[in-house]
Amino acid sequence: MLVDDSKLVYMQIKQILANTNYEIVEYCKSGEDALDKYAQVQPDLVTMDIIMPGMDGLETASILKEEHPEAKIIMLSSLAYDDTFKEAERIGAEAFVAKPLEPNELLAAIDAALAD
Numbered sequence: 001m002l003v004d005d006s007k008l009v010y011m012q013i014k015q016i017l018a019n020t021n022y023e024i025v026e027y028c029k030s031g032e033d034a035l036d037k038y039a040q041v042q043p044d045l046v047t048m049d050i051i052m053p054g055m056d057g058l059e060t061a062s063i064l065k066e067e068h069p070e071a072k073i074i075m076l077s078s079l080a081y082d083d084t085f086k087e088a089e090r091i092g093a094e095a096f097v098a099k100p101l102e103p104n105e106l107l108a109a110i111d112a113a114l115a116d
């Protein structure tokens with residue numbers, strides 16, 4: 001499940017996943033949307049943007065992990081700073097992948113998260 005307010009990022013990730021065994025089962029444009037849909041969709045993995053209108057991705061991830069401790073979340077953001085990394089780790093995110101996205105880096109993070 002992909003959570004990002006940017007349709008361009010959705011298109012980009014869709015392309016990155018095109019020749020893999022992974023598919024996007026749900027695209028959410030906001031944190032609120034993601035919290036609404038998670039239980040119904042039950043995705044293997046969530047990629048979570050941080051900067052979004054409304055609830056940001058760190059808050060969304062935090063609530064998601066409280067409600068669904070089994071949720072696997074990869075943060076995807078241009079906010080590649082120590083305090084953001086630490087916050088993502090504290091929340092229990094599997095990984096942090098910096099934007100602009102490197103296809104191989106994203107795929108490696110997804111592989112690793114799903115291998116646990």
Ligand SMILES: [Mg+2]
Pocket residue numbers: 004005006049050051052
């Ligand atoms: Mg954004």
